[in-house]
Amino acid sequence: MGFSFFLVDHLSISFGGIKALQDISFNMNKGEIFSVIGPNGAGKTTLFNCISGLYKPDQGNIRFKGNLIENKKPDTIARMGIARTFQNIELFSHMNTMENIMLGRHIHMETGLFKGMFMWGKSSFAAREEIQHREKVEKIIDFLELQNIRDKFVGALPYGTQKLIELGRALALEPDLLLLDEPCAGMNSEEKQDMIFWIKDIQDDLGISILLIEHDMKMVMDISDRVMAINFGKQVTLGTPEQVQQNKEVLKAYIGEEN
C-alpha cells in the first residue's frame, strides 16, 4: 500500500478488564471528512484520545503522513499537524477569547526569551511576529464571528460559544488534520446549521481534513465523505453514508430491533 495521509491500523486499548477499543482500522484521505458514529460508551472519544496522544494504545499503529505517532507525546503530535477539540470543553477559562486562540499559535511563534526582551518598537522581530500572529487570530475570529466576545473571559460564556472558541483555537494551529469531538453538542438547530457550514468551509477553503464524532445523524450523513460505525469498541461497518445507513447492525444500534 502506498502513501496514506492518515492511517489507523489494528488499534486496541483496554482499561483493566474493559476492552475500550479492539482492532480498529481505517484510513483517511487528504481533504476528507470522515465521521465516527456509535452509541454512548462505544469508544469514540477513546479513539480520539489515542490519536492525540493522551492515551497510549496497547496494540496497533497510528500513522500520520507516513510517521508513526502512537507513542508520541500530545505536544509533539500537535506540532506535527493534528489539532482537536474536546467533547467536554477544555479551554483556559481564566483567559479571554483572544488569548485562548492566541495560544493556538504557540507552536508557530519563534520569539523566545531573548528576542522578547528586545521587543522595542514596531519593527523589532518580536513585534512583527506578534502582529503577524494577531492578524491570523483576527481572521479566525472573523471567520467564526466571535468579534463581540474577543475580550471576555471564556469561563463565563455560553456553552455553544465556548465550543466555537475551542474550534478557533484548534484552527489557529493550522493543522492538516482536525479532530472534532461532538462539535454540535448542546447547540440549537440554528447554531448547528452554522457549524455545518463552517465545517464545510474548513474542508473546502482551508483544505483541512476532518475526523468527526457526532450524534446528529442528519448532519453526519450530510457532510461526511465516509462514515465508520463502532459499538462496544469494535468496528461495525465502514463506508459511504448511504452504505452505512443501510447496515443492519447500525440500524439495530440506533433505532432498535424489529420484532
Add this chain to the structure above:
Amino acid sequence: MIDLIQMIVNGIAVGSSYALMGLAMVIIYKTSEVPNFAQGEMALISSFFAMMLLTSFNISVYPAFFLTFVFAVLLGVFLEFAILRRAKEPNVLGMIVITIGIEMVLLGFVSWKFGAEQKTMPFPIGPYDSFIIGDIFISKLEVLTLVAALLLMSVLYLFFKYSKLGLAMKATQQNSVAAQIVGIRTNRILMMTWGISSLVGAVAGLLISPTIMHPFMMWDPMLKGFAAAVMGGMTSLPGVVIAAYMLGIIENLFGGYVSIEFKTVVAFAIIVLVLCIKPSGLFARHYVKKV
C-alpha cells in the same frame, strides 16, 4: 515617632526577604498548584554552596555568586526532572508530600555536610554596614534585599504577563491537557518554573546568610513567605510582595508595642483573619465558576 518610623523601616526590610521567598513559592504554585515546601531548603543549599565556593575554593565574590545562581537553577531543574516528574499519576496532595520529603533530605544533607553550628558568610556587605538618614538606621544589606525583591518582582511580573513562555505557563496551570493539545511542552514548562523559582530562592538565601547562617536559617523566611503568598492570593506576584511587606510591618509593630514574645504568631493570626474575610487572598482576582 522615631521609634514608629524605625519599626516600619525594619518591617519593610524583613518583609523583603519574606517577599523573595513568597515570590519563589508563587512561581511554582502558578504553574502546578503545588506549594513547594522544599523552597527554603533549596535556598539553604544554594547559600551553603556559595559559602563553600568562597571559603574552600577561594573563588572571588562575583564569580562565586554567579556560579551559585547557575547551581540554583540546575538544582531546581534537577529536582523537578528527577523526583517530581517520576511521580506516577500525581495529584496535588502527593506532590506536596514529595516536596516535604525533598525538604527533609536537603536539610539533612546540609547539616551532615556543613555542620549545624552558626557560620559566617564572607559577604561583601557586612550585616552592620548601615545608612543613617536623620535618626533612622537602615542597613545596607536591607536596602539591597529591598531592591532585589522589587526588581525581581517587576521582572517576573513582566515576564509572566508578556512573554510567550509566561503565557504558556499560565496556560499550563489553567488546563494542562489543553496546553499539551495546542503544542505546549508542559513538562519543560514545569522544569523551567522550578529553575526560576530556585534562583529567586537562592537570591533570598544569599541575602539572609550574612546575618544568620545555619541549617535552620530559612525556616522563618520560608514560612512567612508562604504566609505572605497565601495572604496575597497565591497567584499574584505583586500581591505576595505587598502582603510580605504588610506582614513584616505589622509583625514589627506588634513586637514593639504589644508583645515581643508573640511577634511571630501575629503573622499566622493575620492569615486566619484574611482567610475568613477574603479566602481567595487579598490581591487575587476571584473567579466564580458558573454551574
